[in-house]
Amino acid sequence: MSRRGLELIVDPVACDGRGVCAEMLPEHVELDRWGYPLIEGEISPPLYDNAVRAVRSCPRQALHLVERAC
Amino acid sequence: MSVTLREPATPTTRHGLLHGLTGEAPDPAIEAHHERWGVLRQGRVGLIDQLDASGLAGHGGAWFPVATKWRAVAQASRRGAVVVANGAEGEPASKKDAFLLAHAPHLVLDGLVAAAAALHARRAIAYVPSTHARGVERAVAERRSLDLDPIPIEVVESPDAFLAGQESAVVNALCGRRRAVPSFVGISSVREQGVGGRPTLVQNVETLAHVALVARFGAEWFRQLGTNRDPGTILLTVDRGEGPVIVEGVLGSPLPDTLGLTPQDLGSYRGVLLGGYGGGWISPEVFAKLPLTEKAARAAGTTLGAGVVALLPGRVCPLAEMADVTRYMEGQGAGQCGPCVYGLADLADAMEHLAYGGAGGLSSDRVLEVCNLVDRRGACRHPDGVARFVRTGLGAFAEEVAAHQRRGACRGTRAARVLPIGSTTAGRRLVSRA
Numbered sequence: 001m002s003r004r005g006l007e008l009i010v011d012p013v014a015c016d017g018r019g020v021c022a023e024m025l026p027e028h029v030e031l032d033r034w035g036y037p038l039i040e041g042e043i044s045p046p047l048y049d050n051a052v053r054a055v056r057s058c059p060r061q062a063l064h065l066v067e068r069a070c
Numbered sequence: 071m072s073v074t075l076r077e078p079a080t081p082t083t084r085h086g087l088l089h090g091l092t093g094e095a096p097d098p099a100i101e102a103h104h105e106r107w108g109v110l111r112q113g114r115v116g117l118i119d120q121l122d123a124s125g126l127a128g129h130g131g132a133w134f135p136v137a138t139k140w141r142a143v144a145q146a147s148r149r150g151a152v153v154v155a156n157g158a159e160g161e162p163a164s165k166k167d168a169f170l171l172a173h174a175p176h177l178v179l180d181g182l183v184a185a186a187a188a189l190h191a192r193r194a195i196a197y198v199p200s201t202h203a204r205g206v207e208r209a210v211a212e213r214r215s216l217d218l219d220p221i222p223i224e225v226v227e228s229p230d231a232f233l234a235g236q237e238s239a240v241v242n243a244l245c246g247r248r249r250a251v252p253s254f255v256g257i258s259s260v261r262e263q264g265v266g267g268r269p270t271l272v273q274n275v276e277t278l279a280h281v282a283l284v285a286r287f288g289a290e291w292f293r294q295l296g297t298n299r300d301p302g303t304i305l306l307t308v309d310r311g312e313g314p315v316i317v318e319g320v321l322g323s324p325l326p327d328t329l330g331l332t333p334q335d336l337g338s339y340r341g342v343l344l345g346g347y348g349g350g351w352i353s354p355e356v357f358a359k360l361p362l363t364e365k366a367a368r369a370a371g372t373t374l375g376a377g378v379v380a381l382l383p384g385r386v387c388p389l390a391e392m393a394d395v396t397r398y399m400e401g402q403g404a405g406q407c408g409p410c411v412y413g414l415a416d417l418a419d420a421m422e423h424l425a426y427g428g429a430g431g432l433s434s435d436r437v438l439e440v441c442n443l444v445d446r447r448g449a450c451r452h453p454d455g456v457a458r459f460v461r462t463g464l465g466a467f468a469e470e471v472a473a474h475q476r477r478g479a480c481r482g483t484r485a486a487r488v489l490p491i492g493s494t495t496a497g498r499r500l501v502s503r504a
Contacts, residue, residue, distance in 0.1 A: 011254040012407035013449045032443055034412040064256065 014062035078108025084294035103176035123289035130274030146269035157198035158228035158235030166305035181278025232402035251404035252450035297322030311383035345375030348455020350462035387482030413444030
């Protein structure tokens with residue numbers, strides 16, 4: 001299976017808008033007017049490590065890094 | 071009991087689902103069903119290929135190709151799948167599934183058992199509203215006494231909620247998990263892991279009725295109605311402001327012709343809601359030229375959805391209708407996803423202000439911003455549907471919006487509403503929010 005890059009997705013049921021992801025990965029995440037993340041999905045390779053840290057830091061475990069479907 | 075069961079000779083005319091369902095209360099009994107269609111011999115090989123050739127797509131609202139869905143379930147597990155006839159029909163404006171369950175339950179159950187046989191399923195479940203559970207149980211008992219089916223059919227009552235028929239909500243309800251609310255399934259699917267962790271086919275009851283016809287008479291016969299690209303028929307729930315009527319339309323034919331509407335008739339309506347409360351509004355002018363296909367509906371900014379066609383008569387205020395439905399849809403959310411919870415509340419507030427508030431309310435642009443913020447932000451498509459409902463309505467009723475912003479609520483807001491919503495929101499108050 002060829003790698004087509006990584007994509008950040010949020011589980012909107014688990015997410016309750018703590019905002020940690022926007023602090024850790026501001027290049028790809030901003031918060032909407034209610035405090036929920038708006039994610040620019042495809043992660044640029046230099047930010048992979050930051051994205052993994054954001055996933056691990058989410059207190060609701062609502063962030064997932066998935067391989068992009070081609 | 072000694073009976074002779076007649077195998078169906080393929081009728082020379084291609085009948086629709088409503089064939090033989092005449093009179094005030096068409097007979098749902100198995101004898102009447104077999105009189106109309108003959109007995110379906112279950113377990114014939116090649117049904118999935120026939121469904122593929124038939125071009126049948128799902129009639130629950132998503133228009134997903136049936137054969138593709140069945141193959142996904144078949145690939146997930148050769149044996150042990152669960153098949154579900156989904157009759158929940160949570161949308162208050164849709165009545166066609168209820169009609170089928172009441173008057174043609176055996177066509178639906180034939181399709182369910184055909185799915186169970188084709189997918190070697192270990193369970194077959196009819197998931198239907200409590201109002202129709204007794205009737206379906208009677209039908210199941212009739213089938214059992216004739217020893218028709220190779221698999222027992224379980225009947226499970228669906229809750230009375232808008233989202234009760236959403237695919238993952240169906241699975242959650244059947245697993246006894248939480249309420250019947252959707253799950254975030256991410257990139258997985260109930261097709262691989264559904265009821266009891268098994269690959270699960272959740273198929274709308276009308277779709278299964280069409281399956282029963284393909285299983286009897288084959289793809290070629292099925293394709294005798296409709297166009298090459300859009301074969302077959304569709305059940306519509308049509309409301310012209312006088313209550314719902316079930317109409318079977320031929321796909322690809324002009325929609326106004328299907329409903330028996332002339333261009334003069336169309337002049338008396340203010341707008342048309344296509345696809346229900348998760349669908350969209352179109353103008354009578356667009357409606358006049360619309361072919362009955364999902365592709366044409368999408369090109370017009372909406373969807374055929376589950377087949378709701380609501381025409382708003384001139385006496386009512388479209389913005390008041392929209393405001394009340396938006397508030398209803400907010401209340402019918404599962405309350406799980408932040409953008410949906412807050413966004414739909416904001417949309418309902420904004421629509422009520424537009425409809426009932428004084429002059430100088432929110433601009434349409436502000437409302438559209440909120441629509442964009444809820445689109446694709448939930449675990450299910452509920453917020454997307456409401457966003458489309460509001461966004462297309464503001465477009466179709468731009469004149470009414472401008473008039474309300476200039477002069478405040480119009481007289482039509484005092485007329486009785488025509489779009490049905492749950493009793494909880496009946497008789498809404500006039501809202502004025504600072």
